[in-house]
Amino acid sequence: MRNFIFIIATVLTTATKVNAQRAFTRQNITSNVYYTIDSVFLTANNGDTINLPGGSYMINNLVIDKRLTIIGAGHYPDSTSATFATTLNGSIYFVNGSNNSSVSGISLNGNIYVGNSPTNQTVQGLNIYRNSVVSIQLGHNYYAAGTASYINIKENLIRGEVRGCQAQFVNIEQNLINGHISFFNGNLLVRNNTFLGGSGCPAYMLADVNNSTLENNIFMNSGACANSTISGCNSNIFTNNVFNGNFIFPYGTNIGTGNQANVSFTGFFVNENDFTFDYTNNYHLQNPLSYLGTDGTQVGVYGTATPYKESAVPVNPHIRSKTIAPQTNSNGDLNINISVGSQNR
Numbered sequence: 001m002r003n004f005i006f007i008i009a010t011v012l013t014t015a016t017k018v019n020a021q022r023a024f025t026r027q028n029i030t031s032n033v034y035y036t037i038d039s040v041f042l043t044a045n046n047g048d049t050i051n052l053p054g055g056s057y058m059i060n061n062l063v064i065d066k067r068l069t070i071i072g073a074g075h076y077p078d079s080t081s082a083t084f085a086t087t088l089n090g091s092i093y094f095v096n097g098s099n100n101s102s103v104s105g106i107s108l109n110g111n112i113y114v115g116n117s118p119t120n121q122t123v124q125g126l127n128i129y130r131n132s133v134v135s136i137q138l139g140h141n142y143y144a145a146g147t148a149s150y151i152n153i154k155e156n157l158i159r160g161e162v163r164g165c166q167a168q169f170v171n172i173e174q175n176l177i178n179g180h181i182s183f184f185n186g187n188l189l190v191r192n193n194t195f196l197g198g199s200g201c202p203a204y205m206l207a208d209v210n211n212s213t214l215e216n217n218i219f220m221n222s223g224a225c226a227n228s229t230i231s232g233c234n235s236n237i238f239t240n241n242v243f244n245g246n247f248i249f250p251y252g253t254n255i256g257t258g259n260q261a262n263v264s265f266t267g268f269f270v271n272e273n274d275f276t277f278d279y280t281n282n283y284h285l286q287n288p289l290s291y292l293g294t295d296g297t298q299v300g301v302y303g304t305a306t307p308y309k310e311s312a313v314p315v316n317p318h319i320r321s322k323t324i325a326p327q328t329n330s331n332g333d334l335n336i337n338i339s340v341g342s343q344n345r
Contacts, residue, residue, distance in 0.1 A: 024037060024040040024051065024053065028045055048066070049069040050070050052070065052086045059088045063093045066098060067097075072106035073105060074130070074312060075157070076312055088106055092112050096123065103128055104315070108133045108134065111135045114126065114139055121147055122147040122148070126148070126152070131312075136153060142163060148167040149167060149168045151169070152171050152173075153172045155174050155312055156176070158177045162179075164188065167184070174191075176283065179197070180195075183208050184209045185212075186211040188209065192303045193217045196272070197220075197277070202231065203222065205219055206231070207232055207233070208233065209233045214239070215238070215241065217241045217300070218241070220265050229243065229245050233252075238256030239257055239258050242263050267286055270284045285302070309345070
């Protein structure tokens, strides 16, 4: 809560410059306020929490080599109208020393990488949740196996690919994925994701994923190739997934049970008609009781006991609305009205 208080104090004391300044807060034992994004990361200490306000910022190639908790204001337009989305332009590299870091609530016009060299990619305990990202790559080299492990990727909008680089003990859960997952071999759980898109031929959603568990996912593929959703995948277990393609298990060396195939895309979601993610679309199911997962809740992101959080609002106190008078009144007072909501998850 102290971080939030600092943000409000900055608005009150710099009202005449409210459109020009941004306050970045950082807290570990004590709280600090910064006015450039470079300074908050360059001076960060292991264990710090960094709150990033709404706005668009250039980060180029940001290297994280400490345990940090990074929280933005969110990325959905309907939940960031008072603050703007936290948009970072560039890519983020988590390298040795960043074990147990987390990043949430940002829109990244770039990729998240683990590692930037063969000897600087051993990262454990990374949590990536409620972000919008182009792609996620869990190793320094697209074609080589890395050394990352215990990675949680949850409730994100992934506009491209999750490239595993054979990372181990990875959970990919409740994400909206407008691309595909690739290059995993064992100790991977893919659960309650909603896959959309693909175009042309081929248009894979799973490529070179082996010895893994996939359950309660939705695979809606617009690709023209027959059975183009799965490519080069072996010895996986598919349970209670929904496909618009013709997938009957066993499928090669993949086994499965409770899956539904040849489900029509038309009318499947409340509002989605072109296989492409859009913030104005509604990805709730038209008939959720017809498509149940292994836990008895619906498949896709709105299943489980804790469904995808509407608008992917991050866990910090959320500014719902903000009204700032354009000038002071006759007494020299500036009227400011800010509505804030706490988050229970």
